[in-house]
Amino acid sequence: MARKTSSHARIAFVTPRYGPGVVGGSEAVMGEAARGLAGRGYAVEVLTTCARSHFSWANEFDDGTSEDRGVVIRRFPTTTSGCRLTAASLEQRVQRGERLSPATEIAWVNSRFRVPELYLYLLAEARRYDAIVLSPYLFWTTIFGAQVAPERSVVMPCLHDEPYSRLSIVRSMLASVAGVWFLSEPEHLLGHRLAPDLAPRHGVVGAAVEVPDSYDPAGFRQAHGLNRPFVLFAGRREGGKGWRELLSAYASAIAGNDTPFDLVTIGVGAPDIPEDLAGRVIDLGYLGAAEMPNAFAAAAALVQPSANESFSRTLMEAWLAGTPVIASAAGEVVTWHCERSGGGLTYADELEFAQCLRFLAEGPKAAAVLAERGRSYVLANYTWEIVLDAMEGSLGALTARRPR
Amino acid sequence: MRVLIVGAVPPPGGDSGLALAELAIALLAEGHDVELLSPDNRSAAHRSARLQGPVFALRLAWLSRRFEAIVLHFEAGLPVGDRAGRLWRAATLTLVAAALRMFRESTVRFDGASPIPGGIGSRGMGEIWSVATHVVVGNEEDQNEVVSTWGLPEERVTVAPARVASPVAVPRGWAVKDAADPRTEVLELVRARAAHARAARAARVALGGAIGTPPASPFTGERGQAVDAVAFTRAVLILGRRLAARISATKTS
Numbered sequence: 001m002a003r004k005t006s007s008h009a010r011i012a013f014v015t016p017r018y019g020p021g022v023v024g025g026s027e028a029v030m031g032e033a034a035r036g037l038a039g040r041g042y043a044v045e046v047l048t049t050c051a052r053s054h055f056s057w058a059n060e061f062d063d064g065t066s067e068d069r070g071v072v073i074r075r076f077p078t079t080t081s082g083c084r085l086t087a088a089s090l091e092q093r094v095q096r097g098e099r100l101s102p103a104t105e106i107a108w109v110n111s112r113f114r115v116p117e118l119y120l121y122l123l124a125e126a127r128r129y130d131a132i133v134l135s136p137y138l139f140w141t142t143i144f145g146a147q148v149a150p151e152r153s154v155v156m157p158c159l160h161d162e163p164y165s166r167l168s169i170v171r172s173m174l175a176s177v178a179g180v181w182f183l184s185e186p187e188h189l190l191g192h193r194l195a196p197d198l199a200p201r202h203g204v205v206g207a208a209v210e211v212p213d214s215y216d217p218a219g220f221r222q223a224h225g226l227n228r229p230f231v232l233f234a235g236r237r238e239g240g241k242g243w244r245e246l247l248s249a250y251a252s253a254i255a256g257n258d259t260p261f262d263l264v265t266i267g268v269g270a271p272d273i274p275e276d277l278a279g280r281v282i283d284l285g286y287l288g289a290a291e292m293p294n295a296f297a298a299a300a301a302l303v304q305p306s307a308n309e310s311f312s313r314t315l316m317e318a319w320l321a322g323t324p325v326i327a328s329a330a331g332e333v334v335t336w337h338c339e340r341s342g343g344g345l346t347y348a349d350e351l352e353f354a355q356c357l358r359f360l361a362e363g364p365k366a367a368a369v370l371a372e373r374g375r376s377y378v379l380a381n382y383t384w385e386i387v388l389d390a391m392e393g394s395l396g397a398l399t400a401r402r403p404r
Numbered sequence: 405m406r407v408l409i410v411g412a413v414p415p416p417g418g419d420s421g422l423a424l425a426e427l428a429i430a431l432l433a434e435g436h437d438v439e440l441l442s443p444d445n446r447s448a449a450h451r452s453a454r455l456q457g458p459v460f461a462l463r464l465a466w467l468s469r470r471f472e473a474i475v476l477h478f479e480a481g482l483p484v485g486d487r488a489g490r491l492w493r494a495a496t497l498t499l500v501a502a503a504l505r506m507f508r509e510s511t512v513r514f515d516g517a518s519p520i521p522g523g524i525g526s527r528g529m530g531e532i533w534s535v536a537t538h539v540v541v542g543n544e545e546d547q548n549e550v551v552s553t554w555g556l557p558e559e560r561v562t563v564a565p566a567r568v569a570s571p572v573a574v575p576r577g578w579a580v581k582d583a584a585d586p587r588t589e590v591l592e593l594v595r596a597r598a599a600h601a602r603a604a605r606a607a608r609v610a611l612g613g614a615i616g617t618p619p620a621s622p623f624t625g626e627r628g629q630a631v632d633a634v635a636f637t638r639a640v641l642i643l644g645r646r647l648a649a650r651i652s653a654t655k656t657s
Binding site: 338339342343344345346347348349351352354355356358359362363366369370373 | 577578579580585586587588590591593594595597598601602
């Protein structure tokens with residue numbers, strides 16, 4: 001792959017979390033894109049916080065500067081202050097979809113966590129960067145960071161159709177920045193719906209996943225004592241990611257028919273497995289990057305119950321591992337991927353979910369055909385070579401437009 | 405589960421008979437073994453017989469060895485004839501109640517015009533209501549009456565609609581013929597099967613079949629059968645004593 005001519009540009013990636021133990025699609029894409037562009041000759045810095053958990057926002061990493069695989073990491077401490085009752089009240093108002101004034105919306109953003117030092121750093125140093133990429137849309141780091149130098153800011157919003165995305169400050173941010181990167185076509189369309197005056201320089205760059213050299217499904221099963229076939233849920237075990245709905249659908253499936261599949265989950269967040277499912281739902285907790293591909297390869301299918309996805313990396317990782325996907329039809333993006341690739345089934349309710357499991361058990365050959373289509377789809381669209389080319393194209397146009 | 409459905413099933417037609425047939429279809433679709441027992445020998449039931457009086461109750465008790473669940477439809481002539489006197493009615497209902505107790509699950513349907521003098525509020529029905537694990541009535545008025553008169557928990561009493569749609573058959577297997585678009589083909593099968601299961605579930609719920617719920621009764625298993633046999637014998641003895649008392653009182657007067 002020939003390197004692009006703009007390889008001496010200086011890029012800042014602003015993300016609320018970065019580093020080991022951080023689970024999140026946006027954070028993963030930002031980290032990998034930063035390292036990928038650094039590998040192509042860009043001078044890349046990651047501006048982030050000291051937080052690992054997106055619940056507590058506690059400062060778990062040391063602040064200061066370090067280096068990670070060719071990328072300079074600058075960490076700034078978070079502060080959480082203010083009245084918790086007020087914060088909870090604001091959160092409720094946002095969730096209810098109330099029409100809030102911009103000042104109240106900002107108060108809501110401020111009520112979660114703040115990173116004043118990061119903001120001050122950007123005020124002082126923004127001009128040193130040719131482009132500042134910020135993601136995801138709903139955090140302080142992006143909302144405030146994008147205001148410092150909008151003419152050189154690119155927001156990768158990772159939009160979901162949810163109350164937060166309908167805030168006026170999000171709309172004005174998407175309109176005022178120099179560029180917007182979407183990860184999929186449905187997210188792009190959602191962006192137009194949410195922000196009719198979307199920044200003219202926007203497009204779908206996609207996201208990518210690393211292609212492992214090999215997989216060891218048998219070793220994974222042995223290491224974790226998994227003797228029965230299983231379907232896998234990978235990600236954050238929380239309401240917004242459909243975890244509870246999945247538990248409910250799975251309970252209904254095993255009550256209604258004799259599915260041979262256990263449900264194995266990996267990721268962060270308390271899984272809160274009901275007692276009556278304790279023997280069938282197995283939590284392996286957070287796995288390191290080296291083990292993740294083997295988990296996908298060992299599973300009979302990946303289950304993606306989340307409707308709030310702007311890309312869904314786990315789908316790609318499963319398909320790459322030759323594993324079919326069963327996804328909630330409520331997720332516009334995952335449905336789009338399944339339809340385009342022909343590699344996944346979508347379910348509208350618990351009964352359809354149960355039938356998908358039956359299909360896996362009774363039609364393994366057909367399931368393998370779906371998985372193969374999924375793998376071809378990922379290799380054709382979502383390798384880092386392809387996605388970095390798209391990002392470089394966008395950055396090149398952005399930096400060429402502006403006198404340095 | 406092995407389910408016995410007792411009532412007039414078509415042919416000939418009639419809404420309640422069709423509803424019973426649809427219930428049978430739904431239960432079969434869910435994988436249960438279903439047998440139909442009809443009072444009308446013109447029907448398509450597995451078997452037909454005279455389903456009246458204490459003999460019918462004894463028949464039910466006998467059949468309880470082969471079936472885990474029963475759906476008993478109260479209708480004209482079933483389980484008591486039009487001309488049955490009070491005593492006969494009471495004896496029949498008491499024995500039927502004892503026989504119902506011998507099934508793991510018993511659904512009593514009472515969704516037409518009342519075939520029992522005194523209706524669902526009559527004293528003889530009390531024992532039936534108390535033993536049935538599920539009760540289906542024809543309208544909300546009857547539901548309220550059963551709940552208020554007999555103190556049944558509301559969740560045990562449902563109102564059946566006149567008719568529900570039958571689930572349609574779905575193809576077996578997951579063979580994919582369309583190599584160009586296997587996903588769509590599989591997805592169509594998933595949806596058709598789910599629709600089938602959904603219709604079966606809806607039919608079962610709407611028609612009041614409590615089949616498939618975990619047994620709540622202590623009268624289950626081998627021990628339960630022994631207990632049931634004792635209960636049945638006790639019921640017969642109580643009935644005998646009542647009969648004797650009634651005869652004695654008549655003689656005295």
